[in-house]
Amino acid sequence: MSGEKPLVELCKGVNGLDKVVLREVRGSTAEVYLYGGQVTSWKNDLGEELLFTSSKAIFKPPKAIRGGIPICFPQFSNHGNLEQHGFARNRIWTIDPNPAPFPTATCDKAFVDLILSPSDEDTKAWPHSYEFRLRVTLGPGGDLMLTSRIRNTNTDGKAFSFTFAYHTYFSVSDISEVRIEGLETLDYLDNLQEKERFTEQGDAITFESEVDKVYVGTPNKIAILDHEKKRTFVLRKDGLPDAVVWNPWDKKAKAIVDLGDEDYKHMLCVEAAAVEKSLTLKPGEEWKGRLELSAVPSTYYSGQLDPQRVLEC
Numbered sequence: 051m052s053g054e055k056p057l058v059e060l061c062k063g064v065n066g067l068d069k070v071v072l073r074e075v076r077g078s079t080a081e082v083y084l085y086g087g088q089v090t091s092w093k094n095d096l097g098e099e100l101l102f103t104s105s106k107a108i109f110k111p112p113k114a115i116r117g118g119i120p121i122c123f124p125q126f127s128n129h130g131n132l133e134q135h136g137f138a139r140n141r142i143w144t145i146d147p148n149p150a151p152f153p154t155a156t157c158d159k160a161f162v163d164l165i166l167s168p169s170d171e172d173t174k175a176w177p178h179s180y181e182f183r184l185r186v187t188l189g190p191g192g193d194l195m196l197t198s199r200i201r202n203t204n205t206d207g208k209a210f211s212f213t214f215a216y217h218t219y220f221s222v223s224d225i226s227e228v229r230i231e232g233l234e235t236l237d238y239l240d241n242l243q244e245k246e247r248f249t250e251q252g253d254a255i256t257f258e259s260e261v262d263k264v265y266v267g268t269p270n271k272i273a274i275l276d277h278e279k280k281r282t283f284v285l286r287k288d289g290l291p292d293a294v295v296w297n298p299w300d301k302k303a304k305a306i307v308d309l310g311d312e313d314y315k316h317m318l319c320v321e322a323a324a325v326e327k328s329l330t331l332k333p334g335e336e337w338k339g340r341l342e343l344s345a346v347p348s349t350y351y352s353g354q355l356d357p358q359r360v361l362e363c
């Protein structure tokens with residue numbers, strides 16, 4: 051039909067940076083910048099923004115964009131001798147001109163394949179050759195899917211190891227009205243206590259101060275409930291055994307230059323990750339890490355979400 055916008059459109063974003071807009075027939079959209087291979091927007095069919103981007107985000111290399119879904123590779127946080135969260139989020143990715151066809155029959159799903167190619171500078175810091183292909187897909191119901199395929203293409207016979215996270219910033223109405231279902235009773239490494247290992251108590255996680263925890267051996271379905279919005283984010287993952295939960299709270303928020311002082315109230319990071327145990331690939335081997343996000347209306351009974359109803363769906 052004339053005037054209809056394309057399902058996949060390459061255009062200019064903030065500061066003229068290239069970005070790809072994905073559209074779905076019922077109105078959902080997603081945007082991914084070639085800078086960082088970073089999703090910065092995911093809207094539902096009502097045009098509501100579901101991801102958080104800082105009011106002071108700097109869309110200018112080499113500073114990473116604060117918000118959306120930064121890709122942490124080949125190192126999560128300071129788990130190694132590279133820069134914080136590795137270099138993938140600080141590089142310009144390219145669009146794969148002829149992506150492999152979708153495994154399932156697709157009625158023109160909106161997707162784009164991005165490629166991170168090793169630079170000489172990065173190879174000095176991390177002396178391995180690899181192929182990293184990221185597929186961002188907006189599904190027919192407005193679900194957002196990210197699939198990373200990382201292959202070891204070393205010709206020297208050497209294996210390599212890496213840690214990884216989809217550093218997802220969820221937009222929430224009020225952090226003190228948010229709870230996470232699915233991480234109860236699990237062990238976690240507390241980044242605020244020298245990564246010491248603790249066990250989470252038995253009920254849903256709520257927030258009243260800074261949190262920076264790596265939950266280990268987590269289920270592949272986690273629910274984030276926004277009470278005020280009556281909205282539940284369902285996070286599904288594959289190939290990523292851990293989940294990082296981070297909110298800087300007020301003091302640290304003030305110390306982060308590209309985060310508004312009050313922004314911490316409207317964001318929560320729940321990051322599908324491989325942190326506790328690094329992933330190792332022999333030459334020729336490929337790792338696949340999948341993240342699937344959906345936003346569903348929360349069903350409430352007397353103020354409580356029935357966790358089974360959400361986690362079974």
Ligand SMILES: O=P(O)(O)OC[C@H]1O[C@@H](O)[C@H](O)[C@@H](O)[C@@H]1O
Binds near residue numbers: 321
């Ligand atoms: O400011 P950055 O590099 O994006 O990192 C933000 C946060 O990312 C989180 O994943 C880490 O657990 C925190 O320790 C870190 O502060």
